[in-house]
Amino acid sequence: MAPTIFLLLALFSIVESTAGEGGGLKLELIRHRLSPDNVSPMAAKSQIWPETSQFIVKIAVGTPPTEVHAIFDTGSDLFWAQCRPCVKCYRQTNPIYDPSKSSTFRTLSCKSPQCHLTGSGAACSGTDTCKYGYGYGSGSTQGELATEKMAVTSRSGATTSFSGVVFGCGHNNSGTFNANEMGLIGFGRGAVSFVSQIGPSVGGRKFSLCLMPYNTDPRISSSLSIGSGSEVKGPGVITAQLVRTSDQTSYSLTLKGISVGKTFVPYSTSGPPAKGNAILDTGTPPTLLPKELYGRLAAEVRRQIPSKPIDDTLCYKGNLGNLVMTLHFDGGVNLRLSTIQTFNKMPDGSFCFTAMSVDDKDALIGNSMMANFLVGYDIDNMTVSFKPTDCTKIG
Incomplete structure (x- = not known):
């Protein structure tokens, strides 16, 4: 938030x-x-x-x-x-x-x-x-x-x-x-x-x-x-270096693009993305993407999901298939997402995409897309680590 x-x-x-x-x-x-x-x-x-x-x-x-x-x-x-x-x-x-x-x-x-x-x-x-x-x-x-x-x-x-x-x-x-x-x-x-x-x-x-x-x-x-003992370690951990920006509050990463299956969707079609262009924000539920990036990403999602979307949305009643998306961060850090992170199950049984379009040049990765990851933030060393985890079982 x-x-x-x-x-x-x-x-x-x-x-x-x-x-x-x-x-x-x-x-x-x-x-x-x-x-x-x-x-x-x-x-x-x-x-x-x-x-x-x-x-x-x-x-x-x-x-x-x-x-x-x-x-x-x-x-x-x-x-x-x-x-x-x-x-x-x-x-x-x-x-x-x-x-x-x-x-x-x-x-x-x-x-x-x-x-x-x-x-x-x-x-x-x-x-x-x-x-x-x-x-x-x-x-x-x-x-x-x-x-x-x-x-x-x-x-x-x-x-x-x-x-x-x-x-x-x-x-x-x-x-x-x-x-x-x-x-x-x-x-x-x-x-x-x-x-x-x-x-x-x-x-x-x-x-x-x-x-x-x-x-x-x-x-x-x-x-x-x-504090001490909160570090995220062990097999399967992915660690990324945070970027220092003028914003002294945010946890910022450089997002280079997003893959849908094997298709890479670059963050920008007009040149390399700015450093620190993506913020991790647990206080915002959806992931917010620049309009131009979202449009290209949504088109690829529609192309790869076998079911027909509900009206003009990215909500589905049918099968989502084996859709896998990957967030590609600077430094060769690739965070693989399943449909648990990319689609929310709604009360009516449908599944809706966890990202939406905004009029902004930067992205915000919301709490839905961070579900079922044990995430470790280290301010002193400016790193963030992700480990796939069933978060309903580690309370």
Whole structure:
């Protein structure tokens, strides 16, 4: 869910995060060390659940804790939750987090360097309280930046807690969020992201997760691991080098083209593709492709599938055949996709293509196309690794 961060009245300054010796997190210009409250520097583990076309992580926020069900998003940085008092909040099934009832809630002042971490959307004007504003294609959130105690719990019941995590207390939130989605947790590369804040204290700014196919039973959970031990290794692993771009949030790769069966469809017909032209974004369900590329790809998909599509769509009621697609990234990295990643099974039994056309020069690889891969992100080494996995069986 790649955001458009809007600064309400002032620009934020850039503060880089670095891993210190001994696994602690050191933020440049900030005399603050964020460490786990009750564990040694090893991976923090949590679970992840499907929620319609998104994926949810449960985070315990505050003292006493309120359980927040947040959309997991590698396309943004800030973790925010709906927060009382609500100026404007969308309907939420579970209790809304109330900072007045938490003994560990602390608002940030505009003088605090934490107010200006990269990716926070912070702005200050006429008040000492650090405000923020974050916009997405499907909604927005506004409120105040604060620190709070947070905890994640593994399937085995092991809980890892952290004090002083910066997050957004959202008082004005709108968009297409549903009643089970209580906020959004950003896992981008920016300094304010959840993984950038807690990762170094548990062995590194790295994490891995496994997303289930579309329409998986929402009672089935999968795995999320942060820090040491989260690395994706073993037979069948494909590793690609991430590209540094001007966007300090995104996980960017260079997509050279897509094969449908043995037919290669180049990314562009007018020359080599730009470096870092494809973003991995778990917060966006479909894969978004430039219009011209999508048109050529869709024509080849129609040609190779034996069944007739429904009307003028890439949805099918019949047999999809043995369609195999391959994403070709720079460096000779080829990611083979089955119909599990390229077609979503809809409630009516039809299968619909997981990509769509957009008016943009860059591509975005959405969560549907990453289903049934154990994916490891390593910010410190700028790599991403994929391993074919049945994600419904590793919760």
